[in-house]
Amino acid sequence: MIEFTFWDIVRNLLLAARWTVLLSLAAFIGGALVGLVVLFFRIAKNSWVKRIASGYIALFQGTPLLMQLFLMFFGLPMLGLRIEPWTAAALGLTFFASAYLAEIWRSGVDALPRGQWDAGASLGLHYLQELRLIILPQAFAITRAPTVGFLVQLIKSTALTSIIGFEELVRTSNAINNATFEPFKVYGLVALIFFVMCFPLTQYARRLEQRAGAR
Amino acid sequence: MGYSLDFGWLAGAAGVIARGAAMTLLLIAVTTLAGTFLSILGAAGKRNGPKPLQLAIGIYVEVMRNTPFLVQLFFIFFGLPTLGIRLDPILAAVLAMTLNMAAYTIEIVGAGLDAVPRGQTEAALALGLRPRQVFVKIVLPQALKVIYPALTSQIVIMMLESAVVSQIAVRELTYEADMLQARTFRAFETYFVVTMVYLGLSMGLRRLLVGGGRRVLGAGVS
Numbered sequence: 001m002i003e004f005t006f007w008d009i010v011r012n013l014l015l016a017a018r019w020t021v022l023l024s025l026a027a028f029i030g031g032a033l034v035g036l037v038v039l040f041f042r043i044a045k046n047s048w049v050k051r052i053a054s055g056y057i058a059l060f061q062g063t064p065l066l067m068q069l070f071l072m073f074f075g076l077p078m079l080g081l082r083i084e085p086w087t088a089a090a091l092g093l094t095f096f097a098s099a100y101l102a103e104i105w106r107s108g109v110d111a112l113p114r115g116q117w118d119a120g121a122s123l124g125l126h127y128l129q130e131l132r133l134i135i136l137p138q139a140f141a142i143t144r145a146p147t148v149g150f151l152v153q154l155i156k157s158t159a160l161t162s163i164i165g166f167e168e169l170v171r172t173s174n175a176i177n178n179a180t181f182e183p184f185k186v187y188g189l190v191a192l193i194f195f196v197m198c199f200p201l202t203q204y205a206r207r208l209e210q211r212a213g214a215r
Numbered sequence: 216m217g218y219s220l221d222f223g224w225l226a227g228a229a230g231v232i233a234r235g236a237a238m239t240l241l242l243i244a245v246t247t248l249a250g251t252f253l254s255i256l257g258a259a260g261k262r263n264g265p266k267p268l269q270l271a272i273g274i275y276v277e278v279m280r281n282t283p284f285l286v287q288l289f290f291i292f293f294g295l296p297t298l299g300i301r302l303d304p305i306l307a308a309v310l311a312m313t314l315n316m317a318a319y320t321i322e323i324v325g326a327g328l329d330a331v332p333r334g335q336t337e338a339a340l341a342l343g344l345r346p347r348q349v350f351v352k353i354v355l356p357q358a359l360k361v362i363y364p365a366l367t368s369q370i371v372i373m374m375l376e377s378a379v380v381s382q383i384a385v386r387e388l389t390y391e392a393d394m395l396q397a398r399t400f401r402a403f404e405t406y407f408v409v410t411m412v413y414l415g416l417s418m419g420l421r422r423l424l425v426g427g428g429r430r431v432l433g434a435g436v437s
Contacts, residue, residue, distance in 0.1 A: 064378035074402040159283035183293035198281035
């Protein structure tokens with residue numbers, strides 16, 4: 001039996017937390033890129049393209065993330081890719097994030113007055129220029145609070161990747177708990193680490209929201 | 216390649232899937248009732264209770280909102296027994312879901328209470344209603360009507376999140392899927408079918424809640 005001192009537990013948890021942070025970042029960046037594509041589809045003029053994007057968003061928002069991760073984990077090998085918890089976790093969370101981010105940004109685009117589009121068109125900008133120079137900067141600006149809020153949700157969601165075998169904070173804590181039999185302490189510490197990561201972001205989102213409300 | 220999809224096992228598994236889905240619905244039904252009740256108490260306490268209670272509710276909300284549900288579940292199921300509180304899986308799942316949901320709905324209900332104009336309370340008091348009657352009969356129904364759409368979304372989100380309680384061996388939909396794929400060796404097909412069942416459940420639940428809300432709370436609920 002290995003003896004774990006309190007600091008051994010803390011050190012191992014903090015080391016594992018690196019993977020939680022890394023996965024959150026990868027999923028957020030990947031999700032933002034894919035989400036941008038979904039957003040383009042979602043606000044397209046063609047109603048079929050729009051419908052496909054709506055279906056994509058509804059699919060990811062209407063099913064459990066755990067199922068999405070399982071499908072990634074067991075579905076990727078069928079495409080000839082090797083099962084790798086990291087790949088499945090990062091890809092699964094990327095698609096999950098893309099659907100939510102696209103929907104958040106779509107609400108920002110919808111909130112802009114019609115005149116913004118008209119003004120862009122009257123300046124002789126074509127569709128993509130209008131989006132890049134006028135619509136998207138404003139849409140991102142007014143949806144900054146919910147975007148940060150979603151980042152918190154994403155960080156918390158990385159906990160689920162422990163179930164498909166990705167070695168992050170929760171999976172490491174399960175292993176430590178199996179060795180020390182101190183679940184109260186171990187899971188309490190895990191909760192504390194997540195809290196320290198998420199709480200500043202939550203506060204930041206709240207401040208953004210208040211500033212937007214004051215304007 | 217050479218992998219071909221096979222859904223031949225599905226006919227024999229329909230009963231198991233249905234049983235799992237029923238358990239998931241039972242969990243979310245109990246959670247919805249308990250969570251809404253708890254959040255009404257919490258929101259009222261956060262507004263009118265004594266200072267220490269307000270602080271305690273505030274801390275509770277922040278802690279629950281900034282930690283993963285899975286960790287909360289493990290803490291309750293594995294951690295509490297060391298304090299002598301042993302819960303069976305279903306009870307632990309319902310407790311974790313209720314506490315998690317309440318943290319979100321306390322804020323929602325609170326926003327609803329704030330949305331009811333002060334004049335409503337003053338008018339009711341002027342008519343001679345007692346403060347508790349004012350809250351239960353005048354303010355709360357109006358608040359619930361305002362927040363109903365947000366509450367509906369939260370219930371659906373919680374239903375999807377409940378997939379996690381399979382990890383403490385509650386025999387709901389995801390747990391049955393895990394068992395099924397271990398038996399059939401058709402992991403992708405099994406999870407695909409169950410994912411579609413979840414999609415149906417969440418769409419059905421949303422429709423049911425919106426329809427039911429319109430009937431109970433009157434028109435104007437979307």
